[in-house]
Amino acid sequence: MAPTIKPPQTLLMNIRKYGDAVLRRKAKPVDKIDADLQRTVQLMFQTMYAEPGIGLAGPQVGISQKIIVMDVPEKGRRQPLVLINPKMEEKRGRIKSEEGCLSFPGISVTIPRAEWVRFTALNEKGMPIQVAADGLLSRCLQHEFDHLNGALMIDHLPVHVRLKVLWDIRKRKKAGVF
Numbered sequence: 001m002a003p004t005i006k007p008p009q010t011l012l013m014n015i016r017k018y019g020d021a022v023l024r025r026k027a028k029p030v031d032k033i034d035a036d037l038q039r040t041v042q043l044m045f046q047t048m049y050a051e052p053g054i055g056l057a058g059p060q061v062g063i064s065q066k067i068i069v070m071d072v073p074e075k076g077r078r079q080p081l082v083l084i085n086p087k088m089e090e091k092r093g094r095i096k097s098e099e100g101c102l103s104f105p106g107i108s109v110t111i112p113r114a115e116w117v118r119f120t121a122l123n124e125k126g127m128p129i130q131v132a133a134d135g136l137l138s139r140c141l142q143h144e145f146d147h148l149n150g151a152l153m154i155d156h157l158p159v160h161v162r163l164k165v166l167w168d169i170r171k172r173k174k175a176g177v178f
């Protein structure tokens with residue numbers, strides 16, 4: 001009998017969907033940047049790229065810690081970005097745009113966010129970093145930062161629109177597509 005060679009398996013994390021309590025919990029600061037954290041960050045990137053998505057926060061994979069991985073490509077090139085214990089230092093302007101979330105499959109909402117933001121954080125090696133951005137990167141930073149505070153994109157909707165979206169989610173859950 002020929003030996004069976006198994007292809008290497010890619011480990012992916014389970015993405016928590018809206019309704020999971022961990023998404024409403026306030027994430028704790030990371031207190032140790034070590035090999036375990038780096039492994040978590042790597043798994044989060046793999047999970048995000050597999051979806052595909054452009055941002056993923058710890059609570060979305062059941063880890064209630066202040067960890068964000070993002071990749072908003074620029075000119076078709078990958079721009080992986082890790083933010084540990086991020087802080088929003090500044091924000092300016094206000095702009096409405098459409099966004100989605102891996103914890104809300106099939107749902108997109110149009111909500112206002114700051115136009116420009118500046119964040120400080122640590123990277124996966126524990127080095128201080130600073131990110132200032134507008135456009136999609138700015139929106140993604142604010143969206144993921146919200147996740148660390150237990151806030152979700154639907155919280156930014158006016159009540160009547162939010163109810164419509166929640167109704168839509170209920171329908172999608174029943175149909176097994178959420």
Ligand code: NI
Nearest residue numbers: 100101102103
């Ligand atoms: Ni999200």
